[in-house]
Amino acid sequence: MSETPVTNAPIDHSHRAHALLSASSAHRWMSCPPSAVLADKFEDQSTVFAEEGTFLHELCELKLHRYLQDTDPAILEAQYRDHMDNEFYTEEAEEVTDAYVNFCVEIIEAVRASCSDPLILVEHRLDYSEYVPSGFGTGDLLIVGDGILEIVDFKGGRGVRVEAERNPQLMLYALAGLLEFDPLYDIRMIRMSIVQPRLHNTSSYEITPEDLLRWAETEVAPKAALAIAGKGEFKAGEHCRFCKARFTCRARSDYYMSLAKQDFKEADLLTDEEIADILPVAQNLAKWVEDLVSYATAQAMKGKNWPGYKLVASQTKRKYTSDADVIRACTEAGITNIYKTTLLGISDLEKAIGRKAFKDIVSPYVFKPEGKPELAPLSDKREPISSAAVDFGDSV
Ligand code: SF4
Incomplete structure (x- = not known):
């Protein structure tokens, strides 16, 4: 050596x-x-x-x-x-x-x-x-x-x-x-x-x-x-996610637009094969639309005018300017029903009482709920679940 x-x-x-x-x-x-x-x-x-x-x-x-x-x-x-x-x-x-x-x-x-x-x-x-x-x-x-x-x-x-x-x-x-x-x-x-x-x-x-x-x-x-040499074929896919050209790349746009324009054989309903063709790209398609909207919004914020669109403020929720001020104002007015007690979340409780106490006292009451069924490609490492074992609630 x-x-x-x-x-x-x-x-x-x-x-x-x-x-x-x-x-x-x-x-x-x-x-x-x-x-x-x-x-x-x-x-x-x-x-x-x-x-x-x-x-x-x-x-x-x-x-x-x-x-x-x-x-x-x-x-x-x-x-x-x-x-x-x-x-x-x-x-x-x-x-x-x-x-x-x-x-x-x-x-x-x-x-x-x-x-x-x-x-x-x-x-x-x-x-x-x-x-x-x-x-x-x-x-x-x-x-x-x-x-x-x-x-x-x-x-x-x-x-x-x-x-x-x-x-x-x-x-x-x-x-x-x-x-x-x-x-x-x-x-x-x-x-x-x-x-x-x-x-x-x-x-x-x-x-x-x-x-x-x-x-x-x-x-x-x-x-x-x-x-x-800047040569070869442009090819869109999930690898576009971190490409700096992704917002305005024509190849990426053409690829996803071509999906939207597919010449479906059945006039009214998609066939199973057509759905199976779209599934692998559906998430990337959503990401492309998200990228396009975020690019267009960023440009609008710099003054770009998109025909048929305007810049607006998003919906927000009401907020207190200061919790302390609200508590003081309510207390002075004799209003006392202003608090609620909630249990700390699992991670926060574990941090607060320490791992050992959490394991001894709380862990018997902790469980991991079953995840909702979701479609994943065969390459996904998770074990498949049987459709017979799935309770779909309202059927689709
Ligand atoms: S965004 Fe365009 S250039 Fe970038 S990886 Fe995707 S297809 Fe290629």
Whole structure:
């Protein structure tokens, strides 16, 4: 085993700059190669979700360095204190990042059990430019042990569940890790894991170096060559979700408009086959309409006039200007029936009385109701439920 030094350093996220063909957007540019050049014409719009994501990654990084003891503790703790003053710092942020770090610690210790000096890299720049022009990304955690390369990626999102299986972002990280470390470490297996604590989702996927290199040669390199040249076919789908061109992209619009204009064979009713054709795209269709409305609203707020439309204030609910003022005014007027007592929600009660007391006293009275039946694609990880077991109430 090589004596490659650990190169972890105090937190510096300048390396998180994005390549045109970034790993995090690989699902998009591999599905729709010309999207890379088209999207690059639009300015980056920082969102509160992206800012929170960066903050959570930083917290994860600090906690991993704390565990690994590979950074000056004085610098580390000063940075941690700074983060505790951040607007995104909450107890929940601690829990979410703890869940990720706990997962990482398990993997680190498992690798250490079979290898005395594994290479452990946090927030490591990964270069896959051998297959993708100027391609690089940043791996949250990379471990190289005896014959194994582990890649762990943190996802702080609450929205879309992301799986590790054949995930192009992780596969590009793995490819870069393989290119960098295989000459020193004889890597025979690569495991990629995604930890998405807010969706209680952890998934892993294993691939051999041979299969990974085959994928890089047959799929990545040809698509990257098209993407960097702005060539290839535009293809709309769920990968449009994070494309900066999505609001006004003609290919995306044509795709969804063509669905609306389908030449249905039956004059009055859709056939089962037609419904089955529409189902896989229905959610993306709704997202496209939502994107279009939010783009048109943003433009109207900048002064754009859409024929037949005007800007109005949304409906709102009445609110007290100040609870304290209302309590004082009612008390002075002798009105006493102004309060109601409600039980704390499950998470708040658990926080208030502590996990152990909650488990001992309250958990016998906690249950998880059955979810309402919903349609999901076959790739969804949840177990199917039988239609015979479903009480539909009013039948449809
Ligand atoms: S919105 Fe979709 S179809 Fe249009 S360029 Fe982006 S990824 Fe391609």
